[in-house]
Amino acid sequence: MTIYRATVLDITDDSPFPAAALRADEDAGVRVVDGVVTERGAYTTVRTAHPGDAVVDLRPGLLLPGLVDTHVHFPQVRIIGGLGMPLLQWLDECALPEEARLASVDYARDVAADFVRGLAAAGTTTALVFGSHFAPAVDVLFEEVTRVGLRVTAGLVVSDRSLPEALLTTPERSYAEASLLAERWHRPDARTRYAVTPRFSYSAGDDLLDACHRVLKDVPGSWFTSHLNENPAEIAAVGSRFPTAHHYLDTYDRHGLVGATSVFAHNVHPTDDELELLGRSGAAVSHCPSSNSALGSGLFPLRRHLDHGVRVALGSDVGAGTGFSLLKEGLQAYFVQQLLDEDGTSLTAADLLHLATCSGAAALGLGEVVGNLSVGKAFDAVWLRPRAGEPFDVGLRHATSPEQALAKAFALATPADIGGVWVAGDRIRADRVKADPVAG
Numbered sequence: 084m085t086i087y088r089a090t091v092l093d094i095t096d097d098s099p100f101p102a103a104a105l106r107a108d109e110d111a112g113v114r115v116v117d118g119v120v121t122e123r124g125a126y127t128t129v130r131t132a133h134p135g136d137a138v139v140d141l142r143p144g145l146l147l148p149g150l151v152d153t154h155v156h157f158p159q160v161r162i163i164g165g166l167g168m169p170l171l172q173w174l175d176e177c178a179l180p181e182e183a184r185l186a187s188v189d190y191a192r193d194v195a196a197d198f199v200r201g202l203a204a205a206g207t208t209t210a211l212v213f214g215s216h217f218a219p220a221v222d223v224l225f226e227e228v229t230r231v232g233l234r235v236t237a238g239l240v241v242s243d244r245s246l247p248e249a250l251l252t253t254p255e256r257s258y259a260e261a262s263l264l265a266e267r268w269h270r271p272d273a274r275t276r277y278a279v280t281p282r283f284s285y286s287a288g289d290d291l292l293d294a295c296h297r298v299l300k301d302v303p304g305s306w307f308t309s310h311l312n313e314n315p316a317e318i319a320a321v322g323s324r325f326p327t328a329h330h331y332l333d334t335y336d337r338h339g340l341v342g343a344t345s346v347f348a349h350n351v352h353p354t355d356d357e358l359e360l361l362g363r364s365g366a367a368v369s370h371c372p373s374s375n376s377a378l379g380s381g382l383f384p385l386r387r388h389l390d391h392g393v394r395v396a397l398g399s400d401v402g403a404g405t406g407f408s409l410l411k412e413g414l415q416a417y418f419v420q421q422l423l424d425e426d427g428t429s430l431t432a433a434d435l436l437h438l439a440t441c442s443g444a445a446a447l448g449l450g451e452v453v454g455n456l457s458v459g460k461a462f463d464a465v466w467l468r469p470r471a472g473e474p475f476d477v478g479l480r481h482a483t484s485p486e487q488a489l490a491k492a493f494a495l496a497t498p499a500d501i502g503g504v505w506v507a508g509d510r511i512r513a514d515r516v517k518a519d520p521v522a523g
């Protein structure tokens with residue numbers, strides 16, 4: 084039994100988005116038993132009721148729910164920062180050559196250590212991860228997230244056309260490999276789950292998408308993720324590869340892949356028909372703002388998504404995205420909506436926290452378990468501890484409201500300001516996250 088003493092900021096599950104209401108408890112006590120929050124209130128009240136409990140003092144700073152990344156690529160941690168190219172050129176020159184290197188399981192193991200450390204160091208406790216085209220590399224990813232203790236939904240990435248030969252599979256092989264991976268790692272009541280993951284319909288034919296549907300059906304509780312409407316050249320190419328499809332989303336929908344357990348990354352250039360279908364089916368969209376800016380993909384039309392009732396969460400999209408920090412992604416989401424002044428939605432700091440926590444939990448079907456620090460939820464948390472004298476520290480000390488303090492966290496906090504990360508009450512220790520081997 085542990086009581087965490089902190090300033091706790093989070094968003095309750097019934098809070099609207101946008102115009103989210105920030106729940107701010109200064110000098111709160113959060114009591115955790117067996118990894119679950121059992122009480123939350125004024126510190127003195129909780130402490131008086133449980134004088135024998137251990138106390139973890141997390142003042143000064145802010146305690147937030149663990150961050151939820153709904154779109155991030157495991158094999159791309161080493162290629163972050165490949166600037167100056169649009170999507171298809173970036174894939175050819177930057178991403179795919181690196182992804183081919185994960186054919187070596189030893190290489191994949193090192194990348195998995197880098198990747199999982201990147202997530203944890205950024206305060207991401209739950210993620211929907213694009214795995215690798217190679218099944219053994221997906222195994223080492225799951226081994227590493229299990230060793231460190233993060234909540235990860237991930238799977239084998241599959242393609243059967245339009246990519247380098249080494250990355251291609253067949254419908255039969257993809258089904259067999261996915262089934263074996265799901266058997267080993269799909270544990271809906273634990274921290275790892277399986278995600279059916281065709282790369283995008285640009286690189287997947289109808290038979291492969293059909294095989295994806297079979298895996299989704301045969302693995303109860305599995306999730307589905309892919310890319311959608313990211314870039315005009317990509318969208319045009321999908322149109323010519325699927326001449327009878329009504330639109331890009333239809334290439335997935337006609338194989339039964341659009342539903343409440345689906346998360347589509349990007350959707351920067353949707354048609355109204357696609358938004359209507361996303362809203363009606365309950366599918367979620369992962370908005371990846373730093374990636375959209377880095378690749379020049381476009382400005383995410385959030386207002387149109389909301390008008391159609393489409394659920395939206397946040398993704399880092401490492402490595403087109405420029406880092407693991409969902410605080411940075413939140414700030415970038417804010418910037419984009421500020422720039423879309425015609426039909427844009429101005430976001431508050433509470434909205435950014437909504438996107439980075441409970442929106443993500445809901446998109447992944449984990450809203451009962453994580454997303455905020457309410458009684459009954461797992462104690463998945465990130466402690467922002469400003470370094471003395473740094474602008475974030477100065478900002479927090481001069482904030483006149485919790486909303487201002489949170490806005491300063493989004494504007495100024497970096498992974499260097501993270502003092503602790505917990506999943507289900509387990510502290511994710513830096514010394515359990517493998518260090519980078521020293522070059523040479």
Ligand code: GUN
Pocket residue numbers: 156170174178282283310313374400403
């Ligand atoms: N579409 C297909 N593959 C990718 C990828 O790796 N990154 C991004 N941003 N878009 C993609």
Ligand code: ZN
Pocket residue numbers: 154156213310348400
């Ligand atoms: Zn992506």
